[in-house]
Amino acid sequence: MIMGRRAQLRLLAVALLLLLPVLAACGTEPQSILDPKSNNAREIHNLGKIFYWSALAVFVLVEGALVYTIIRYRQSKNPEPFHIHGNTKVEIAWTIAPAILVAFLAIMTYSTQAKITTFPENPFVVRAIGHQWWWEFEYPELGISTAGDMYIPAGRDIKVELQSKDVVHSFWVPKLMGKTDTLPGLTNYLWFNAEEPGEYYGQCAEFCGEQHALMRFKVIARPQAEFDAWAAAMKEPPPAPPQSAGLCLGCHTFDATKPSTVGPNLRNFGSRAWIAAGALENTPEHLAAWLHNPEAVKPGNLMSTVVKPGVLTDAQIQELVTYLERLKVE
């Protein structure tokens, strides 16, 4: 039953080889925390590496001791047990050993925590507000508001003010920063500096009701100049809405300088990749389906209390699709 040392080593090598593709695959996933793209996400990742190596060491030592013990002292090998009730010295040793390890891990934890919770001077402030089930983003310094995609200048310290309009949500962009909850009646904060321009996926991480799974968003980091151009374009008044948009205006606005009321601000809807916070890809066909019957696409959403099949005629839907897809801000 016991294999030779060489066989054991061979088995270990095979196991590690099998693990390699798994490890190699990590990092390409859009929400992997192993692929940090901001200063603070990297700090957390570096802390994580310390934890992984410690975990691996403890795992190998303790599981190894367990496996060795049950094989070595099985009945056929060791018919007569050795009677012993305990040993105080050993007990003290294996109380102190884990205590030292967790003390070390605690100190590393405090040090990382100090770094990521020390807020920078002069950050660029974005306010992220959670709604059932979409994200609103306000730019207090610019006087504009958007939803779904959070545009930020790359390479600048970003401070996110977190609020909620209804229940508890959690703002999470794995590649940029750990999550922090948004609570009704309170404001939370987090900060990061996305060094590279790029698109980073985010998702609500606290269960917030029926469509918690479809409360996704993106953070779009652009070089400062491009970001400034985007902000200036957002401030432009939107093209004149068609007649059929009257119903929309009860809850939405097409003007980024006006705050969202009930539903998302639609000023740059045409530039967004998703409809209804990740429910559908943003194509004219999908948008038509959504406007026809939002309840079928994302059951429980607020819009379906107003827009039911038949409320909008096919012609109106076509008119709205054309208009909404025109609302691009690049």
Next chain:
Amino acid sequence: MATTAVVLPKPATPTTAGWRTWLTTVDHKLIGIQYLVTSIIFFIVGGLEALLIRAQLGAPNNTLVSADLYNQLFTMHGTTMVFLAIMPLNTGLANYIVPLMIGAEDMAFPRLNAFGYWLFLFGGLFLYLSFFLGVAPNGGWFAYAPLNTCADRTLTECVSAGLGRGMDYWGLGLLILGISSLAGAINFIVTIVKMRAPGMTFNRMPLFVWATLVTSFLLLFALPAITVAIIMLMFDRIAGTHFFSSWGLNPQLYGDPLLWQHLFWFFGHPEVYIMILPPFGIISEILPTYSRKPIFGYAFIAYSSVAIGFLGFTVWAHHMFAVGMGPLANAAFATTTMLIGVPTGVKIFNWIATIWRGSVRFTTAMLFAILFIAMFIIGGISGVMLGSPPYDLQLTDTYFVVAHFHYVLFGGAMLGIFAAFYHWFPKMTGRIMSERLGKWHFWITAIGFNLTFLPMHLLGVLGMPRRIYTFDSEMGWNTWNLVQTIGSFLIALGVLIFAWNLLVSLRRGERADANPWDGGTLEWATASPPPPYNFLKHPVIKSRYPVWDMGSKVETTPDDPAEVERALAHLPAPTIYPLILAAGLTVMMIGIIYRGPWLAVTALGLIVSIAGMYGWIRQISILPEEEEEEEEELEEVTH
């Protein structure tokens, strides 16, 4: 067992008791079996819910179940496994085994014991009534506010979309189950403190008894927090108070959503230890038996249970690192959380040292105990990682957490409970569970469990949040989700084999004598299954393993029919009143959910409850005479 010429009254065993006995029994052994059978059924139901969850997540963008049904499933899965499976499985085992282990004839309060069981059964049925009415709770087993503070679906009144009566069933059901647990906790504490056999000092108590004692104290101090919280939540839902909610965004109306989280987790974290400490105790009994070697570091294992119990009340806010408590509070709770890893580690080292230089028999019970240690190590390690606030900000509310607590509660608690079944089934039924089926159960569970839950660590790291009913195929989560779904069906196959094993072994299992495993603790001294009075004479205990150390001398084979008769007369009479009171209390709750004219149902429940209480008290009021007689008898004996 030696044959005796005396005809003894046949003990009511699971196979011989009639339905009347089942409804009225106050025998801790039969109540223990009622707990075990009921909670195994709930365990299977909770498992079916898990299978539906896994089937839905087996592929991206799956539409097998709707969003709302998915939310109902994970809410009921969590609630069922915690309150209707693991907790009552532990209670059932302790109910059966603890009085035997300490040489008592029954629990201290046998009627209260029956009452606790009936409340558990009715509380569980009450919770599942919602399922049959199509309004199962869908707000999570943690019922966060303000998501769950509003009962009405109308969005204009409160935005709590999709949350109907279900969470009322959840809240009131948990109140019923809370009374049941509280009754059990008090009963265990009094039984263990007051009813140990002569010579069984605290220092000689089996470690399972230690674990049950600490667990009962945890229940005593943790349950009030959730009871208060649920009553406040029900006020928010029913009476329009604002303890936790803040609808209308009126600053004057702000309740505090975080107050709910603090109250819930002040219960919720000790609850983890309430579920895992008894299996720690089980393991500490099983390892010595099948290693034929006393436990290593008895005092350290017992005291580490106490240490874990105390520390368990100081770590609750590590469930809330992401709510914005601030770095100082987070660091403080991180410290206590990591500290709790130390006594847990001490236990694991002592268990391995118990096997060390022993003579290991790989029975199914022992295999499950070893797997318990192996899996619990993984759950412990991931727990320390989650205890670090910066890293927790990435991992919390992802599948990494789901992996972590399944390694603790399935890989830990449930595997320990499986081990307990194989170990004590012969004591309870007089028959041994099939080892062949047991080995199949073991290997399939070992593989299925790791296939299901090991990849969840990775999915969490790849950014998959918990409690999402759907995910996109571009996220890179497809393969591992499919693997997990396959693994979960393997677990189900294992459970099926286990259930089949229970059924066939009950009828055709190999006969067991009093001590089939050569165990050392006192329960192995009496017959399998034990007679209603457990022990004829109180054995005098001189060590931690009386059966090993005194051999057959502690065997209490009765040979005098008069003695047997006296022992039987000494037992409390069966009674129906605990069942009536429990039923009345449960019926009251149904009226509270629907209110209006339904309050008549509450009134009916109240009347039934009062009738139950009246009958119960009348029965007790006859008792003092009996007890006087007993005292006289005792005096005679001592003179």
